[in-house]
Amino acid sequence: MTEGEELRGGMNVVRRYGDTVRRPASAASPVIHRLLRHVRAQGFDGAPEPLGLDADGDEVLTFLHGQVHQALPSELRTPELLDSAATLLRRFHDASATFETGPGDRWWLPARSPAEVICHGDAAPYNCVVREGTVVGLIDFDAAHPGPRVWDVAYAVYRFAPLHAPDNPDSYGSPAEQGRRAARFCHTYGVPADAALLDIVADRLRALIDFMRAQAKRGDKAFQSHIDGGHADLYEADIRYLAANRDLLLRAFDEE
Known part of the structure; x- marks a missing residue:
């Protein structure tokens, strides 16, 4: 896979590949993915959609388009x-x-x-x-x-x-x-x-x-x-x- 664009990821390295992002999975990933699928099924569209894990074991989620600021300008x-x-x-x-x-x-x-x-x-x-x-x-x-x-x-x-x-x-x-x-x-x-x-x-x-x-x-x-x-x-x-x-x-x- 080609190198993705590195995004601000807090404690993790997060990379964007087109309309998806990949980030390190954790022990909490299974329950978080269930949570994200649940809230989206309830009509909440303000969260990424989990797409599973890639061949390297990283999480794959949809990319939310917009700006993210460390603090509000x-x-x-x-x-x-x-x-x-x-x-x-x-x-x-x-x-x-x-x-x-x-x-x-x-x-x-x-x-x-x-x-x-x-x-x-x-x-x-x-x-x-x-x-x-x-x-x-x-x-x-x-x-x-x-x-x-x-x-x-x-x-x-x-x-x-x-x-x-x-x-x-x-x-x-x-x-x-x-x-x-x-x-x-x-x-x-x-x-x-x-x-x-x-x-x-x-x-x-x-x-x-x-x-x-x-x-x-x-x-x-x-x-x-x-x-x-x-x-x-x-x-x-x-x-x-x-x-x-x-x-x-x-x-x-x-x-x-």
Whole structure:
């Protein structure tokens, strides 16, 4: 096979070949492929279609056409994009609610209670496909796992509002602006924007830090590289930022 175009793949090397992408398979690939087939059968068209494995054992999925951004550029920090991201996540959750899990399913991240839906696990700009200023697709379902809706919403809000400290390179906006954007995302999705949400954002970041450190301790070089690059430090700083600006954020929630 000819060399494909390398795409941004997060923890993996992902290559595009025409209208398909190939990426390393994992122990979670079978259940994730079942999940993707299920949500597509429910009418959710914002996810790749799994096409099986190639001769090298890599996953083959359809390519979703559009742009993917590590963080939102200024021209995409619009209410319309925020609404489309929240709406797409809600549609995915609704489609996943009837997915039947089994005892042999090997999720990368542990299931969380209550298992209302299948969480994407990493719903962020870098895993969203954008066309004409609208989020139209979700990619990279490696971190998918059963859990409560708000667990997934909290992380998406953290990334899209964004609820980042000023020193985070992906941060923008004042606490008030961030709070209003967070509230808009929640209201569009259909969950409350309140103190409990901020607590879940912080809990979600702590869980991420713990997971990164546990994987690095087991010898995972990619996670060790992220820790060495300061990712865990950024998350810890953002947790402190949420605590320091809690009142400002809560007041902004009430304004939206």
